[in-house]
Amino acid sequence: MENLVLYLLAFLVFPGFLFTSTFGLVVSWIDRKVSARIQWRVGPPFFQPFYDLFKLWQKELIIPRSAKGMAFIIAPFIGLAATSLLASIIGIINLNPEYQFVGDVIVIVYLMMIPPLAIIWGGFSSGNPLAALGANREIKLMMGYELPFILAVVTVFFKVGSISLGEIIQYQQVHGALLNHPSMLVAFAVSLLWLQAKLGEIPFDISEAECEIMEGPFIEYSGPLLGVYKVMMAMLHVVCPWFLISIFWGGTSMQGWGILWSVLKFVFIIVLVIIIKNTNPRVRIDQAVKFFWGWVTLLALIAMVLMFLGY
Amino acid sequence: MPNLSTRWLKKSPWVYHVGTGGCNNCDIEILDCLTPRFDVERFGIKLVVSPRHADVLLVSGPVAYHIKPRLQEVYKQVPKPCVVACIGACACSMGIFKDAYSVAGPVDKVIKEIDPNAIFVYVPGCPPKPETMIMALVKALQKI
Numbered sequence A: 001m002e003n004l005v006l007y008l009l010a011f012l013v014f015p016g017f018l019f020t021s022t023f024g025l026v027v028s029w030i031d032r033k034v035s036a037r038i039q040w041r042v043g044p045p046f047f048q049p050f051y052d053l054f055k056l057w058q059k060e061l062i063i064p065r066s067a068k069g070m071a072f073i074i075a076p077f078i079g080l081a082a083t084s085l086l087a088s089i090i091g092i093i094n095l096n097p098e099y100q101f102v103g104d105v106i107v108i109v110y111l112m113m114i115p116p117l118a119i120i121w122g123g124f125s126s127g128n129p130l131a132a133l134g135a136n137r138e139i140k141l142m143m144g145y146e147l148p149f150i151l152a153v154v155t156v157f158f159k160v161g162s163i164s165l166g167e168i169i170q171y172q173q174v175h176g177a178l179l180n181h182p183s184m185l186v187a188f189a190v191s192l193l194w195l196q197a198k199l200g201e202i203p204f205d206i207s208e209a210e211c212e213i214m215e216g217p218f219i220e221y222s223g224p225l226l227g228v229y230k231v232m233m234a235m236l237h238v239v240c241p242w243f244l245i246s247i248f249w250g251g252t253s254m255q256g257w258g259i260l261w262s263v264l265k266f267v268f269i270i271v272l273v274i275i276i277k278n279t280n281p282r283v284r285i286d287q288a289v290k291f292f293w294g295w296v297t298l299l300a301l302i303a304m305v306l307m308f309l310g311y
Numbered sequence B: 001m002p003n004l005s006t007r008w009l010k011k012s013p014w015v016y017h018v019g020t021g022g023c024n025n026c027d028i029e030i031l032d033c034l035t036p037r038f039d040v041e042r043f044g045i046k047l048v049v050s051p052r053h054a055d056v057l058l059v060s061g062p063v064a065y066h067i068k069p070r071l072q073e074v075y076k077q078v079p080k081p082c083v084v085a086c087i088g089a090c091a092c093s094m095g096i097f098k099d100a101y102s103v104a105g106p107v108d109k110v111i112k113e114i115d116p117n118a119i120f121v122y123v124p125g126c127p128p129k130p131e132t133m134i135m136a137l138v139k140a141l142q143k144i
């Protein structure tokens, strides 16, 4: 019983929903502020993402007549629940690497596919042709970026000799971060490209291209449901970098200077994403899929070969 | 309108731009607001691309006959509460297009046909300066 309460707390409050969503909204402020500074603008005030969210909460919710009502409403919540679960799994294992179960990395990789799937489902069920087009592109993009990423994760598995996140983190506590090896550096580069596509940032924001298909799957969403999607995306901006830090960069710690160091790692990855986003044009979907299945997969294979050669 | 539901609207008005047959000059001035020089993101104003996400409709130009049903359709798709901002002399009072054969009327008249309680902001000028637009929006949002 007590365990159940603890699990619920972990899911809803500390590493889970509340913590990650608040942190995620701060990250989205960082995103907008840094983008604004890059474009020589002033940028929004600190609480802007929170204002946006509260406002969306108070707006009318419109469910289009062409939408499949239930799916249209449920989809965002499924994405949100999956993201909260991800945050709590990754957070708990980072706090206490002993707290693991066999194959949790595989569970995490699978769970990370659910938010895009929720977006796809919501897009298709909204009954809007542009949303369907966006969802269609999201499927193709997902097929593109998951292959090299899974190869990169498998490289880590072989290096450490374990498929549980706790053991990967413990290995790094003993032997130093995996990033010190050249092969892992290559795998990390692959993962950064995956991150860019996963978060739906330019150059891979093909599925929600604003000026082309008008936010794609989100086009019919209004008010609170749009807010749920915004929170989900904000949480993904925390969870995905956190996972990369855990498997490549020694994880995060909550003691003393460790907190500062963890935040710095995090900010480094996020700012890198923002800079890539602000200095690149959007690619077409066929270019993106070719890029991921061609060059990036090649890079992932190189990482694997280097790892087997002992680098 | 109840006080609660507009409390945060002031802090983050998302605008959607509808051109209803003006001379395109107002549209260009609207885009100017987003540039580094004026940077409306300071006030949380953001340009969105779907009427479903919008809080403010920026309408520029007199309403021509062929665009009248479309403007009304777009207005219906915006989740309420929302504000209609008439940008430019044309949108406020038809300006130089007054008595032309092809225009259906100023924006407020067209929208009041489907929603008599709509809220309007008038920004006169031909075209209005970006500063005027920002001031009008900020002031209007303080009022409601």
Ligand code: SF4
Pocket (backbone or CB within 6 Å): B022, B023, B024, B025, B026, B060, B061, B062, B087, B088, B089, B090, B091, B095, B096, B125, B126, B127, B128
């Ligand atoms: S108000 Fe003047 S600038 Fe604006 S659309 Fe009309 S004619 Fe053009």
